[in-house]
Amino acid sequence: MTGTPLKLKNLTKRFGRVTAVEGINLEVQGGELVAFLGPSGCGKTTTLLMIAGIYRPTEGEIYFGDRRVDHLHPKDRDVGMVFQSYALYPHLTLFENIAFPLRLKRFSEAMIRERVQKTADLLGIGKILDRKPAQVSGGQQQRAALARALVKEPQVLLLDEPLSNLDTQIRLSARAEIRRLQQNLGVTSILVTHDQAEALAMADRVAVFSTGRLQQYDPPEVLYQSPKNTFVAGFVGSPPMNLIEGEFTADGFKRGAFQIPIPGAPIGKGWLGVRPEHLTLSAEGIPAKVMVVETLGREFLVVLDAHGVRLQALIPEGQKPAVNAEVRIKIPPERPHYFDAQGLRIGP
């Protein structure tokens, strides 16, 4: 199975005067898993619901392969969807829940039995199909919801925060499992999430949304290494990138008393971005005061104050500074990101 490509063209949705989604252009290749990443209210779920056919776009077009679907009723689109709440039908057994889409397509009873059992076995819930949703665990409900979405072998699989209701431990294994399943089936998938770690871990490409607009659409490593603007830079990565507003001069970057010489930096007002893991403690460099030290396990998250600029740094084991200590920090010259006054990336 090669999967159906998906194309969004100038997709826009307004609710009355409020514009929820504006001019989204995006292509998903067949069999790809794309994550829609963004804070709540950024338009990612609205976009997903337009692809599902629940919302009608105000403007724009949606294509599954060569077929234009934006005017079609959800039942004619051939999508499977997993909801954040799972939205299993509480009055039906897991078997009937999973069989529901097939019954609506008027499959034969034997066919339904076979398909439901096959899908349920694939997800490891084949032995509890006679139970009602309320009688199984959250993880099993999530699998049942996934089985219901997959059983009709849809062209496009939509996942709306499918993992956010799971315990942390199950979430990590479910993440890997969904990804494995998706790759084996080769079904084109869209994952909506606000968890950047989930998006980076699972997706082939990530579409970052903010205020109804698509900010960047790239593979995870590109997103991380060259964020297109300050929003993406601050949203992707944990702990987030340090973003300092100031001025680039011939001598380097300046914000009040905070100054670093950066050779080859652009000139003018803008933003300097440095990832916490790229800051190091060293004998020379900018003097700073340690405000807070958090233990993350393998490393320490240190909050520093350097001439009124607050910086977060990830410091490896064995170099833990004391709170209130005066230290010096160094920014390796090849590491910083530059953004102009509008927050757009300068340079590669």
Add this chain to the structure above:
Amino acid sequence: MPLLPRNWPLFWVVLTLLTLPILIGVIWLILTAIFDQVHGLFPAGPPDPENWRFLYEGSVGGRPPIWVALKNSAVFAFTVAALELLIASMAAYAISRMKFPFRTPYLGMILVLHAFPAVSLLIAIYYILRVMGLFDTLIGVILVKASLELPLGIWLMKGFFDHLSWDMEMAALVDGASRWLVFWKVALPLVRPGLLALGTFALLSAWGEFILPFTFIVSGKSWTLALYMQSFFREAFVDYGLLAAVGLFYALPVLILFLVGQRYLLNIYSGGVKG
């Protein structure tokens, strides 16, 4: 399950005192139905099976047989309940889930209609039934009763539908259901507690209905049990033993229904949907 209050014997006494007037009435009804004569609350004379002659004598005092009235009452109550369930659930779903012009004024109007005293409409309804040729027919009264009860039913069912999650309906749409199938296969089964509550409520209300059949039904063949009972008061000499027996006969199905359905009735005020 709440624990009994510490001084529950006191509650028991207070509740019994409060219930006493009704309790005495019921006891009188049962005693009078059984015995030849009852003075106060004390039977005077032997048990009198004659009180129950309406069951085996066919026609008592020129009235239609009680079985005809029982059948009419049953048809009346069940048809009203069925109509109410069908129309109220569809109307409530539309109000709860869909956008349409004049939705808000419509909602307000339903409330006003619910508060409107039905008795003040009797004469207008009489004319309408005459014009439609439905005067003195069971169907006519059924339609009137069902429409008068609908506002309450719609509000009640709307409350139940409002509690359903949108996700579930979106899921059903994506699974391939039409809007109608979503209503029929997903929404309706999930408001089953509401349907049972409203159904019981409608059944009880229709079974006890008196003023509408009394006003709009003349001929004996369309009498309901309420009219059958009322006919005793029109006579110069009231046979209280017979009257009590008929009364008990009339109340029995309600008692049974209430015992079976009270669980659902209580649901009206909680209105939740749990899987």
